[in-house]
Amino acid sequence: MRPGRYLLLLLGLWLALALVLSALRVAAPEYGGTLVAAWWACGAVLALGAIWDALACPPATAIEVVRVLPDNLALAVRNEAQLEVRNLGRWPIRLEVADDPPTHVDVPELPRQLVLAAGAQARLSYGIFPRRRGDAHFGRLWLRRYSPLALWEVRSRPGEVASVRVFPNFVAASRLAGMDLEREVGAIGVHLRQRRGDGMDFHQLREFRAGDALRQIDWKATARYRKPISREYQDERDQDILFLLDCGRRMRARDAALSHFDHALNALLLTAQVGLRQGDGVGLLTFAAAERGADVDGTRWLAPVKGAKALNQLVHQVYDLHSSTAASDYLEAAQGLLERHRKRALVILVSNVREEDADDLHAAATLLARRHRVVIASLREQALDERIGADPEGLDETLAVLGTLDYLRARERLLLELRQRGLSVIDTLPQQLHVELVAEYLRLKRSNAL
Template identity: 25%
Template sequence: MLKFLRSLYFGKRLFNSLFAISILFLISFWFNPLYSFTWVLAVIILVLTILDIISLYRGRGIKADRSLPEKFSNSDLNSVKISIANNYGFRVYSEVIDEIPVQFQKRDFLKTIPLPAYSSNSFEYELKPLKRGEYTFGKLNIYISTPFKLAKRRFVFNKDQQVKVYPSFIQMKKLDFLALDQKISLHGIKRIRRIGHTMEFEQIKEYVRGDDVRTINWKATAKQGNLMVNQFQDERSQPVYSVIDCGRVMKMPFEGLSLLDYAINSSLAFSNVALKKKDKVGLLSFSNKIGHLQKASSKLSQLNLLMEALYKVDTGFHDTDYSLLYSRVKKHITHRSLLMLYTNFEHMTGLERQLPFLKALAKQHLVVVIFFENTEITKLTGINPSNISESAHQTVAEEFAHNKSLMAKELQRHGIQTILTKPEELSINTINKYLEIKSRGLL
């Protein structure tokens, strides 16, 4: 009996009818003939409600299921599929309320779907997580009503399903094509002119317009009777590391995503491209202590190892210890490598404190320092101030933006490669820099 009462609900149509009947009873106090009519109407509503309840509880009910992907991609839209099968011999109306994980703070989820007799239907909705970790879905509640919509029966399915949110593998797949030598044009991706001949020999091919005339193979040309050129490919099996600063400077959020998560998503996409280019990729995270060190490798399983490691990377409110980074790199990364260092500097004094360690790293490795534009401050530089307060804010914003440019120039002055980028353009700019370094043979 208790189970029956917990599953029984009444629709708005019933409450509206009861409200109308009560009004009619009130009016019948002055207009007596209406009193009998109102009683008849009340009995009809009562009988229809009882028949409605009997219809809902006599049938075999419905079946429903929530289908979740194996894992969610952070900062991307992920699909969740709901399937419903109607086992009643008549048309019903379903109201679907899914208990979405608390991280989304979405409490207004409701889908209404009509279901013909003995039919099934499905729909999908999308969720965009902004934090890595485990997400728990609660109950899938479905309220079924007949065409009268006087009563409802609740069905509960899929209790406590869990899904893990990993770094953005969707973004990684979107940028996967950049590993190909013949890249199609895309907004934000630039072509890199190859300089020098530090690449490995690949083959001899027929000359086409645009090939470097310095690569003409005169012996092969004499044999074939046509201009033939040597074709080179980038050097392979070079160690490349994503070095991620997990200190408090990476806690800053932009559009709901922290700088650390932007760096993690970018390093996964960049590592995938580097693996496709036959390089060895590794990972090093650090703050006031070394978090995770994954030695560089070109094995097929390396990308999965990196994804699992990046899933666990987290940031705190500690100051970053670059001296610890230098000592650990010197001890464990003995071969000259490309170090893509994801960090952030908001003031010149912050850069000056860490510059000696960056210079020391640059003597042994090719270091690329990647830090971020403060896009919220940059927006202030483009406004048209209407009062003294806005003018003062704009002046401070311009000073901050100018300091970012000065920091990039200071690093370049000491022979350290830099990327100053907007958070949302991080992956594209990082991969562009990597392709530039490969094409110029800097490593």
């Protein structure tokens, strides 16, 4: 128990009154005894009131507080949590409650004060904003109880410690569940060309429609039903998508709230969701990671999986993965992938490539392309685009713009060389990676290029 703000204020006033009375005793000594008696009487009333208020302060057992957290938290968005507060005593209680989040989680809507009548309960909703993926450990709650006259306050730590996982922002991916493919990809900004069943795998027989090719006609079924019957095909299924995810220092760049690595994870999950809906398997190999959960060589491997629980497996594989300060070795990563997976697959390398990577990247791409279809998705810093788009003022800014232009041209030359080798190359801002990646996957899928 500690003195409250009001008790300290009253004590200050009582002491200030002593100074005033001392001055009055000098000016009117005949009233000195009366003034001293009055001052001591005020002190006695204050002391008795403080003692009574301390004794009337509700005990810790009079308050029950339960924190309700979501099973998992999504990165950089509002996640709703709740506090259930109950007054078990027979008197109203004024209190203040706050959470104890880890350092990388913001809880701006707490602390909060409330008054509970005897036997009443309240449910407080508040937002949780994680700034980093991984495990988030919450300590016990902070509770401050006030005495009836608010002269005293008592602090306690009710509730239990709790741990939740902070996942990449999979909200967009979860919203796609239950949609058909066209609506699914349209929800994230990708628009498909209309086709009429010209994939590789046979799907079903149906009546001939205007626009069907003659090669689609099933002549035996046509003769049997005595009307034109077409074969309808669908995109080939049971293929593999392998993400080769760079976790090196290049991915630590940050244009806004999320780093390039976080944007890459979000795009990876969305593309994986679309691929799984297409019947393909999805796998992952990381490289240059130096976080808990990665292997000694900085890799984390998930063999291609499919089915209803495949996305959850992928999310649990990457939720606590972070970029490191290590240099990225593309050739070593390519060799590691070929050792782990021999079946032909679509390999999507997600990184931030630069001119100095040319030799290593060419060697890795050549090695992978012998067996797999390769897509290189390179993230571009938005700050560089903004720099060359601004009007320079002075010599230093002009030199900075010229240096940026030279860097970007060299980068474009490298990407052009990769395209000339027959590789699919995506060069985009981090915020648009998910759209470009899904569109390229579907383009390759529908052109039977996998």
